[in-house]
Amino acid sequence: MWKPTRKASISIQRQIINWILDQIQSGDWGVGTKLPPQRQLAIQFNVNRSTIQQALEELKADGILNSKVGSGVFVANNSWNVLAKNNQPNWQKYIEASIHRPNYHTIQLINEFEQDDSIIRLGTGELSPSLLPTKQLKESLHKLSFDGKDFGYSSPQGSTKLRHELCNYLKKRGITTKPENILIVSGALQALQLMAVGLFETGSIVFQDPISYLNSIHPFQSYGMQMKSVNRDKQLKQTLQLKKKNRQSIFYTVPTLNNPTGRVWTFQEKQHLYNTCKELQIPIIEDDVYSELLFQSPIPSIKSLDTAGQVLYIGSISKTLSPGLRIGWIVGPTPVIKRLADIKMQMDYGSSAVSQEIVTYWLTSDLYENHLIELREHLRFRAKFVENILNQQFSSIAKWENSSGGFYIWLRFDEPIVTKEFFLKLLKRKVLINPGYIYDPDDSDHIRLSYSYASLDELKKGLQILYEESLTTIKNSCTP
Template sequence: MKPVTKSNIVADWIKEQIRAGKWAPGAKIPSQRVLADEFSVNRSTVIAALEQLKTDGIVEAVMGKGTIVANDTWSLLASLPRQKETHPLQSTESGIIDLSKGELAEDVFPDGYLNDVLGRLSGKIQSLGYEERGGYEPLREAVAGYMTRQGTPVSPSSILIVSGAMQGLQLIASGLLERGSSIYLEEPSYLYSIHTFQSLGMSLAGVEMDEEGLITSDLQAKWKTEQPGALYTIPCFHNPTGVMMSESRRKEILSFCAAHRLPIIEDDIYRELWLDSAPPPSLKSMDTHGNVLYIGSLSKTLSPGLRIGWIAGAEPVIERLSDLKMQADYGTSSLSQRVAAEWLGEGLYEHHLEYVRKALLKRRTSAQSSLERHLSDIAEWRIPNGGFFIWLRFKMDISIKDLYAEAVNEGILFHPGSIYTGGASRSIRLSYGYAGAAQFEEGIKRMKKWIIALAK
């Protein structure tokens, strides 16, 4: 097993962004200075991490562009440890406690489920050629049926299968929106950490939130009639705050956007991770003007490695995006699409979600107890009704950068709030979906010690 060093932690984090689809091949990664600041390490540490990734063939330096993602398939797989080797970021023996990952731990999944599905497919596959432009037809039918059962009726011809939700965003941004557009989004927002729209010359306009989600009056105040744009929103279990947009607020947003011809991108990848009660109807289901493009995914609920997501929208829009996707990659993996179709088409997915919710509820309950035991006097937070994330704000003014540096040195990972706000923040994002209850407890207990020291 490779040693747990600061450069390895940086390198593994970069690999995770690529593996999860956040940085596509050809995408420019943050500069050495930015990475050094984010991880509170010397630039020499970042340089060592990048050299390691260059040797592995994962990134490359391009004159005039900086360091870009060279490959996210074979080179990335070759750099990962073999099955019997323990990954340092997932190892309890290594001392790493990961409170940053926005995904489910492997032990949340029922044993043998995926193997059962693959076994059922083994006698059905005759060939694995390129699929239709919109994706494997049985999968499009299964997604349409699943969304209809959810309360969002769509037809298979209104679905485009994409390689994860991130590719969906990239296709929409590059294929439908104009350079220089204003993108309105919740503040804080996931978009500040992925730079998809900024990389295409678009500006981000943060809109304030409350306990019901994005505030309509603030959107109205910041809306600019002279600039083209779109609203990007995560209405269910928002990343990073965990807020659920209320049904009344959804109707307000739909009404405003329809009246002002402001298109909406609804990122609904956390919808099925509800724990207390099912979410309100999707924006897409209530849209009567064809104003909403809907993004769904199996990455947060089933497997990030399948790289299966979809866009639901008006057929002419889906046709255009399908053309762009074919130009980009000739289609999502045929095998992954068949696996996903088997899950969705046979009702296995809904049964699987029941298991996931029970496991995630236990983790949320344990996380809540840990926070109340150790941080109730120095921080405030709202326990979400689902999803993975707790947005925690410190009551005193402390350096999140220094806290992050102390945590990394001790092998504890979390996300500083600044990567979601684009500036200074007194908040951090914690995830209870990945670390076990004992790890979460230990991480929070040790974190309190540094918080108190930094506040003096």
């Protein structure tokens, strides 16, 4: 006898509704058929009676069933007509039953309006087209020679030439590795998605800083993992032990030019996290995609401390060279890399072979290093430009720390004005921000202010509009 299963991807209630519809469409329950009593169905399906009641109410609302007072529930006379009209799939129900969680509405709006050229983008986490080495990239294509194999699928772990070159390049981050310990991926986000699917069980715990980029995407949450924010203080070990218990867990962090705060960890902070997690056997995901944009001398990575395969290291050229090339990498123990490579091949048969050739060429020549030197100077100038405007206009209503590199200034208003309403008011005036609440649901004080994308004129105009709306909002909030 059929019973719903709790292991299915759709709810128990939806399974029961689908089963009833099958009985009607197959002809087992014709028009006028009286359904078994709710109590009997509840016992048969081993569910609460309320679940049966809710399923029947939905079918009655759709016109499939009707009820007669004192008599029970019946297949409606027009059930066949209703079903005939609904012969197209109900995609909304498919969507609602799917595994991957939808993103916040604010982020959906950000993704949508970033495609509008009339919008001033004050929060965008990418380089302006004017900062990309477009001309040099085009020229490098002419200097590369391709054969037929180069236009085919890549090998499971990615280009051997690129992985060999990355071994040399990563020494600058204090990382000693081998080609077999590297997997080429289509950016850092795919690295996280592969880890979520391939390494962790449902119910695993992902530890993170209280303000985290992971809160604005759902690579782990969508697969049933729990996100837990922790403070990296003197009680870190006790906190992790208390929250971890016997569950599988991992610690995710962006220690160099954190997204969204722009903060840079000290070497002592990195040592503290590494030693604590090593003692508790908690792996670390080090997201290091911004480190090459640091204005000061770089601090060795957490991975450089790793002597036990504790750290999974993520790098990328999306923030430095070109997001469109879609090339990043994971460095980790061989079994982990083999596992993730197998999953990646099942998903996309490898990253672009042409993009890998381009990145290899740039790394083996002086092109990449020279580009980074020039790019850091451009970003330093833009950061100072924005900081001057903030000093002139925002010092009485907000606080911030000057940028240490990368793209962002973490702007904190003195009043909790950063709400969805505030976001929409700015959007109406053609200014797009990244509000703090997408990185911490309880944050109504911050915005992630980016100086990397908008032109200088747009930054000046956008910040003026931000200032005006901020003053208006503060004034209205103080009005009794």
